[in-house]
Amino acid sequence: MSDPILSVHHLSIDYGYEEDATHAVTDVSFTLGRGEFLGLAGESGCGKSTLAYGVANILRNPANIVSGEILYHGGNAAPINILALSGAALRAFRWNELAIVFQSAMNALNPVLSLRAQIRDIFTTHRPQMSRKEIDQRAVELLQMVGIASDRLRSFPHELSGGMRQRAGIALALALNPDIIIMDEPTTALDVVAQREILSEMIRLRQNLQFSVIFITHDLSLLLELADNVAIMYAGRIVEYGDRRNVYAHARHPYSYGLLHSFPPLRGPAKKVYGIAGSPPDLRALPQGCAFHPRCPMAFADCQSALPILKAADPAIPAQHAACHLYDAARRAEPPTEEDIAAAYSVNAKRRGMRV
Ligand code: SF4
Numbered sequence: 541m542s543d544p545i546l547s548v549h550h551l552s553i554d555y556g557y558e559e560d561a562t563h564a565v566t567d568v569s570f571t572l573g574r575g576e577f578l579g580l581a582g583e584s585g586c587g588k589s590t591l592a593y594g595v596a597n598i599l600r601n602p603a604n605i606v607s608g609e610i611l612y613h614g615g616n617a618a619p620i621n622i623l624a625l626s627g628a629a630l631r632a633f634r635w636n637e638l639a640i641v642f643q644s645a646m647n648a649l650n651p652v653l654s655l656r657a658q659i660r661d662i663f664t665t666h667r668p669q670m671s672r673k674e675i676d677q678r679a680v681e682l683l684q685m686v687g688i689a690s691d692r693l694r695s696f697p698h699e700l701s702g703g704m705r706q707r708a709g710i711a712l713a714l715a716l717n718p719d720i721i722i723m724d725e726p727t728t729a730l731d732v733v734a735q736r737e738i739l740s741e742m743i744r745l746r747q748n749l750q751f752s753v754i755f756i757t758h759d760l761s762l763l764l765e766l767a768d769n770v771a772i773m774y775a776g777r778i779v780e781y782g783d784r785r786n787v788y789a790h791a792r793h794p795y796s797y798g799l800l801h802s803f804p805p806l807r808g809p810a811k812k813v814y815g816i817a818g819s820p821p822d823l824r825a826l827p828q829g830c831a832f833h834p835r836c837p838m839a840f841a842d843c844q845s846a847l848p849i850l851k852a853a854d855p856a857i858p859a860q861h862a863a864c865h866l867y868d869a870a871r872r873a874e875p876p877t878e879e880d881i882a883a884a885y886s887v888n889a890k891r892r893g894m895r896v
Contacts, residue, residue, distance in 0.1 A: 542573040542574045542575055542576065543573065543574045543613070544571045544572065544573055544574070544613050545572055545573065545574045545576075545612070545613055545614070545719050545720060545752050546571070546572040546595070546610070546611070546612055546613065546720060546752070547569075547570075547571045547572075547610075547611045547613070547619075548568060548569055548570050548571070548595060548608065548609075548610050548611075549569050549608055549609045549610075549611070550567050550568070550569055550607060550608045550609070551565060551567070551568045551569070551591070551594060551595075551605070551607070551608030551609075551610065552565060552566050552567055552568070552605070552606040552607045552608055553565040553587075553590050553591070553594045553599065553603060553604070553605050553606065554603070554604055554606050555590075555602050555603050555604075556602050557602070557604070560824075561824070562823045562824050563776055563823050563824075563826065564587045564590040564603070564776055564823060565587045565590050565591045565594060565776045565777075566587075566775075566776040566777050567777065568587075568591055568608075568776075568777065568778055569778075569850075570771060570778065570781065572720065572752050572754060573752065573768075574719070574750070574752060575746070575750045575751070575752055576752050576753070576768050576769065577746065577752070577753045577755060577766060577767045577768045577769075578752075578753065578754050578755070578767060578768065578769050578770075578771065579755050579756075579757065579762075579763030579766065579767035579769070579770045579771070579784065580592065580754060580755065580756045580757075580771050580773060581756075581757055581758065581759075581760045581763055581770060581771070581772050581773070581799070582758065582772055582773035582774055582799075583758060583774075583820050584758055584820075585820055585823070586773040586774055586775060586776065586820060587773055587775070587776040587777075587823075588724075588756045588758075588773055589643075589724055589725075589756060590603065591773070592640075592722045592724055592754055592756055593640075594610070595610055595622070595638075595722065595754065596622075596634060596638055596640055596722060597610075597622050597623060597625060597630060597634075598634070598640070605623060608623070609621055609623065610622040610623055612633070612637060612638070612719075612720075614637055614719055620633070622638075631665075632666065635662060635665075635666050635715070635716050635718065636666060636716050636718060637718050637719050637720065638718050638719070638720040638721075638722065639712075639713035639714070639715075639716070639718045639720075639721050639722070640713065640721070640722045640723075640724065641706070641709045641710050641713045641721065641722070641723045641724065641726045642709065642724055642726075643724045643725045643726065643728055645697070645702070645705035645706045645708065645709040645726075646697060646698075646702075646705055648709055649697040649705060649708060649709065649712075650697070651696065651697050651698060652696070653696070654693065654694055654695060654696055655679075655683070655692060655693050655694075655695055655696075655697075655708055655711075656676070656679055656693040656694060658712060659675070659678070659679040659682060659693075659711070659712065659715060660672075660675050660676075660679070662712065662715045662716065663675040663678065663715070666716055667716070676693075678715070679693055680693070682711040682712075682714060682715060683708075683711055685711065685714065685745065686707040686708070686710050686711045686714075686741060686745070687707060687737075687741055688704055688707055688708065688711070692704070701734075702730050702734065703730055703734030703737065703738060706726055706727065706730060706734075706738055707738060707741065709726070710726070710738070710741070710742070710745075714745065714749070714751075717749065717751075718751060719751055719752060720751065720752045720753075720754070721751050721752070721753050721754075722753075722754045722756070723742070723753060723754070723755045723756065724756045725756055725757055725758070726738065726755075727739060727762075728757075739762070739766060742766075743766065755767065760772075760799050760800065760803075761803055763784060764784050764787075764788045767784045768783070768784065769781065769782065769783055769784060770782065770783075770784045770787045772787070772793065772795065772796045772799065774795050774820070774831060774832055775820060775821055775823065775826055775831035775832070776823060776826075776831075777831070777850075777863065778850060778863070779793045779795055779796070779832070779850070779862065779863045779864070780792060780793040780795070780796040780860075780861065780862045780863070781850065781860070781861045782857065782859060782860030782861065783857075783859065783860065786857055786859075786860045787800075787860065788800065790854070790857070790860070790878065791878075792853035792854065792860065792862035792864065792866075792867060792875075793853075793862040793863065793864050794832070794836050794837065794838045794864065794866070794881055794884075794885075795816070795832050795835075795836070796862075797878070797881045797882075797885070798814065798815070798816035798835075798885060799816070801813055801814045801815075801882075801885065802814070802815050802816060812882065812886065814885040814886065814888070814889045814894070815889065815894065816835055817835055817837075817888055817889075817892055818834060818835040821834070827844075828844060828845060829842070829843050829844045829845045829846050829847060829848075830843045830844075830846075830847065830848050830863075830864070830865065837881075837884035837885050837887065837888040838866060838876060838880070838881060838884050840865070840872070842865050842871050843865055846865065846871075848863040848864050848865050848868070849863060850862070850863040851863075851867075853867040853875065854867070854875070
């Protein structure tokens with residue numbers, strides 16, 4: 541991996557307190573490299589957005605960070621603990637070093653201000669030394685960067701299409717050249733053509749500007765195309781992490797395998813589609829042991845009592861980690877082959893009446 545720009549250590553985030561707490565994120569650690577594109581995937585409610593908003597330190601009550609540390613490694617100075625920032629330091633950090641593109645641009649943009657006014661707002665707050673003329677020149681540049689004609693600076697959000705609004709959100713995020721951009725399902729509400737255009741734009745911008753991206757989606761197929769590394773989340777934890785090519789070709793965790801076999805490939809040979817039985821667990825009352833065990837076709841006795849730890853599943857690919865007892869030599873003599881996992885999913889799917 542390139543130099544780290546961000547490192548997250550043992551982050552846990554709850555909604556609510558004590559026995560009423562919903563454990564949205566539990567003991568999550570990862571490192572984001574400089575210029576890296578990290579994809580966070582998993583079903584709705586698995587903690588992806590809470591994790592990302594925790595990283596940006598924008599969570600509000602009743603969300604509370606129970607434990608952990610988030611270090612930003614910018615420049616030559618000592619790392620900054622993002623969770624220790626507050627007030628003006630936190631506000632400055634958010635736009636200058638880390639920016640967010642939210643899921644629904646209509647809600648993220650101010651409906652009563654033109655694009656020009658919203659861009660001016662950022663610069664007058666964060667770059668008070670810039671003249672009005674310089675700000676307006678930069679506003680034109682930013683819109684051009686994301687493929688919007690400069691005459692749209694006068695437009696209000698409701699005058700733009702969904703794709704344009706999302707592009708405008710990206711332009712605002714890029715305004716101060718941050719090192720990290722968090723994108724929370726930025727294309728979910730768009731049609732596939734607009735989605736493709738925006739993602740192509742993001743790839744081009746990242747190549748030119750060299751920022752790092754944390755990209756959140758429930759659409760794993762998107763990440764297999766875009767990301768350098770992929771983290772799969774389930775019930776608030778990262779259950780598999782690795783290079784997207786390795787995760788695609790050799791998913792180790794049965795949940796990742798199930799996700800990858802829940803949609804047909806657009807290219808290449810056909811593959812069997814199984815789906816994953818059941819629903820994600822209630823985060824207020826997680827199952828004992830591995831939270832995936834009630835849905836896992838490979839579950840065995842240990843899975844109901846012991847929590848699996850995220851670690852290398854295959855010595856040949858040490859950077860790919862999975863949290864699964866199947867790869868713990870003390871619990872299972874031989875790790876499963878992909879055929880074993882496929883066979884278990886196939887039996888499970890047939891039991892549910894699916895044709896596979
Ligand atoms: Fe399945 Fe057990 Fe692995 Fe969890 S630990 S994914 S239940 S085999």
